[in-house]
Amino acid sequence: MTPVINANNSDNKKRWSQAIAFTIFKMMSYAVVAILFLILGFIVTKGIGVISWDFLTLAPEEGMTKGGIFPAIMGTIYLVLGSSLFSFPIGIMSGIYMNEYAKGNKVATFIRIMTNNLSGVPSVVFGLFGMSLFVNTMGFGDSILAGSLTLGLLSLPLVIRTTEESLKAIDQSYREGSLALGATKLQTIRKVVLPMAFPNIITGLILSIGRVSGETAPILFTVAAYFLPKLPTSIFDQVMALPYHLYVISTSGTDVEASRGIAYGTALVLIVIVLLVNLLANALRTYFSKKVKTN
Amino acid sequence: MLTIDAKNVDFYYSEFHALKNINIEVEKNKVVALIGPSGCGKSTFLRLLNRMNDLIDGTRMTGQVLIEGKDIYAPGIHVDELRKEVGMVFQKPNPFPKSIFENVAYGLKVNGIKDKTFIEERVIESIKSAALWDEVKDKLNKSAFALSGGQQQRLCIARALAISPKVVLMDEPASALDPISTAKIEDLIHELKKDYTIMIVTHNMQQASRVSDKTAYFYLGELIEYDDTIKIFTNPTEISTQNYITGRFG
Numbered sequence: 001m002t003p004v005i006n007a008n009n010s011d012n013k014k015r016w017s018q019a020i021a022f023t024i025f026k027m028m029s030y031a032v033v034a035i036l037f038l039i040l041g042f043i044v045t046k047g048i049g050v051i052s053w054d055f056l057t058l059a060p061e062e063g064m065t066k067g068g069i070f071p072a073i074m075g076t077i078y079l080v081l082g083s084s085l086f087s088f089p090i091g092i093m094s095g096i097y098m099n100e101y102a103k104g105n106k107v108a109t110f111i112r113i114m115t116n117n118l119s120g121v122p123s124v125v126f127g128l129f130g131m132s133l134f135v136n137t138m139g140f141g142d143s144i145l146a147g148s149l150t151l152g153l154l155s156l157p158l159v160i161r162t163t164e165e166s167l168k169a170i171d172q173s174y175r176e177g178s179l180a181l182g183a184t185k186l187q188t189i190r191k192v193v194l195p196m197a198f199p200n201i202i203t204g205l206i207l208s209i210g211r212v213s214g215e216t217a218p219i220l221f222t223v224a225a226y227f228l229p230k231l232p233t234s235i236f237d238q239v240m241a242l243p244y245h246l247y248v249i250s251t252s253g254t255d256v257e258a259s260r261g262i263a264y265g266t267a268l269v270l271i272v273i274v275l276l277v278n279l280l281a282n283a284l285r286t287y288f289s290k291k292v293k294t295n
Numbered sequence: 296m297l298t299i300d301a302k303n304v305d306f307y308y309s310e311f312h313a314l315k316n317i318n319i320e321v322e323k324n325k326v327v328a329l330i331g332p333s334g335c336g337k338s339t340f341l342r343l344l345n346r347m348n349d350l351i352d353g354t355r356m357t358g359q360v361l362i363e364g365k366d367i368y369a370p371g372i373h374v375d376e377l378r379k380e381v382g383m384v385f386q387k388p389n390p391f392p393k394s395i396f397e398n399v400a401y402g403l404k405v406n407g408i409k410d411k412t413f414i415e416e417r418v419i420e421s422i423k424s425a426a427l428w429d430e431v432k433d434k435l436n437k438s439a440f441a442l443s444g445g446q447q448q449r450l451c452i453a454r455a456l457a458i459s460p461k462v463v464l465m466d467e468p469a470s471a472l473d474p475i476s477t478a479k480i481e482d483l484i485h486e487l488k489k490d491y492t493i494m495i496v497t498h499n500m501q502q503a504s505r506v507s508d509k510t511a512y513f514y515l516g517e518l519i520e521y522d523d524t525i526k527i528f529t530n531p532t533e534i535s536t537q538n539y540i541t542g543r544f545g
Contacts, residue, residue, distance in 0.1 A: 181402035
């Protein structure tokens, strides 16, 4: 006699555990979205009342309990631009070197391990390092230059990683196709590999901007001003910056209670900037991945 | 003068001895098919002829490969110069993410040709030689990715022809294509033979017998037999060759 499996019983059990598992997974992923909306909703409802044209275009007044946050917005923009000028070229070129020229060799592996370690360093340590090197040793003082370099260092691992991963995703057959036509390695990288990797690289770059614009610790000792109601005139000036301003008026302002509204307004502006930057990243990726296929 | 002349070629991937004392001579305007089971070294040999194996770390070659009398592994040879003379078509169609026109113009442009009228004439001529003109003449500025697999492969052939190579290497050019596209590629090889010397790797016995003048049978890194295709397929000297072409291979 052939052994009989009690099919009904085990089938039911299988289906039940499947149904339960999926329900849990689903609930968890919905919970993530819910938390995100909760935070956004909280900031928006608390901060929207403060937002006005004056809030966006005026300097803080009366011990930062009134007025706007214009210098902080501009300061953050300067720092993002400054750090990008530093980290994008260096990071992209390192990424190209690691994936296209030194692939798999010991140097590239060493650089990769080091950059991974670098990205694990707490941002306040970057701040301390920036203060020691750029502010003191190199004598830049508390300045946009010192702050940008520090933020640039912080985002460098992300830029290198993004570039390397984007290049790695390009199939080797495209490189061979180009080389087989008598193109040099540099021509192959410039005309075939980089254009194909560009949509992903640019997404990574913009995400790193989002990261940089929200960092507080690295600018704490290198550039950020507690209160500076005018715009900088050179790269050796200090600036206010959104994340630091938010920190200041929430913890050590002249009147923390009176500044509460402004704090939520500042948080809202910061979040909107980061969201816009992320949306821009998506739009550019879509745009360039369409473009790269046809021209 | 021989177009391809490989003398005592040995090739190693690190410790692995992939090609053992290979000697092959190919005359101008002939089609040579390289056959043999997977891993026998036929693709490795093909990629020696345009130095594509240079891209792989830890490889080593001894012996000599002459293309039109010139030692392509001699010091002072620039690989990009060599690859203009020896074009290649790959197993999987790999058009660039550019327009049809730009794909074919690419080889000319990277080799420093700027004359727009010349480029245009050469592109059209190459697409015609690759028997693709009628299908793409109205959409030269469309993306090459919009073409079918078979069309993409003929575009890759056009791309290789545009820089006027002397030799065209084909690494299983039809293995990813349907029978109709395959037939088109085979017809094309007959046409191209008039102007080019062709070496083709294939797993398809019928294809080898249909398109080639000479056939080389590789097994475990050795060139077992190299002779006229008709002889290989009707009366091979070696028992191993006979077993392989009749499908009795063990």
